[in-house]
Amino acid sequence: MITVLLVDDQRLVRAGLRMLIEDTTDLTVVGEAADGVEAVRLFTELAPDLVVMDLRMPGLDGVAATRQILATSPRAKVLVLTTFDDDEHLFPALAAGAAGYFVKDTEPAVLLDAIRRTVDGDLLFSPALLRRLVDRALAAPSAPVPTPDLTPRELDVLRLVAQGYGNQEIADRLHLGVSTVKTHIANLLGKTGTDNRVRLAVYAAEVLGR
Template identity: 65%
Template sequence: MIRLTIIDDQRLIRAGLRMLCESTPDLAVVGEGSNGLEAIRLAAEFSPDVTLMDLGMPGLGGIEATRQIVASNPASKVLVLTTFDDDDHLYPALAAGATGFLVKDTSPVDLLSAIRRTADGDFLFSPELMRRIVDRALTASSDIADAAVPAVSLTVREHDVLGLVGEGLSNRDIGDRLHIGVTTVKSHISNLMEKTGCDNRVRLAIFAKGAG
């Protein structure tokens, strides 16, 4: 059972999200909040598997709430669900420690899948958003690409997985592309992070682009 909290300042949206999530047997909503302070309190009280976080809220917003939640518990998983997908929202949310970023016109099926994947340890960004993140990181400094490619010894399969991470594919999509299980993909990504010194999926994607 995946336990989650829903944080959004609009009551109708919270009610719709709760109804959607509780329509499936593997998700349980353990709390709702309308601002960042309530998000922090609920995270401390319930330790949810996933916090579904809006960004634009009165008082303390979602970005600062995400930062404080992750600072208190680095293992926390915050999935941003917002109206805006512009860089002014995406990059601060990423810097705050969000593990995923979706817009509110995401389909119900895709949202439920995103919650499950986030709980399972996946970094949840669309391939388009991941490419934007990686391209910006590589453009920000001409030294990044060179610094990101220390000599590492990879197996053929690890090389294949690394390339697909760089394309922004999810664990499931990588598995489908390579005809291997999600658990095997996770094992390869864990080995890649250890070999490359990258401590999260975004940095691994940046490494992949630099290595490419």
């Protein structure tokens, strides 16, 4: 069972998320917080598998709370769920260590899938945000991109990572086991010198083309 801590200053939003999550058989809500201070305290007490974090809250905001949680528990998973999809909110959240970023008009099924995949180790964003991250990185001056020798299967996996697919989706599309996909991604990270899926997606865009 995946345990989730909900952090949002709006009680109605928390209630809706709780109903959505607890209607599943593999997810459960273990706590709720209305601000960043309470979020950090409850994370320490409850050690949930994942935190669903709003950004704009009174007192300690979501970015600061995410930073504090990751400082005490570097392996913590924080999935941002916010109204704002602009760079002013996105990049500070990523810098604080968020493992994903979605806006509140995300389809319920997509959000539930994102929770599961984030716990599984994916770094997730809505497709539009991922595209913007890649475009911004490509627009910045950079050194020539190295092109290490990749196997045909690694190239297949790399293309799907660039399109935002998670481990299970890649496994389904390539008829592989999830553990095999994880091995390929670990190899890709090592060969390309990248340290997460966003940077791997940027690498893919530079090497394989948009």
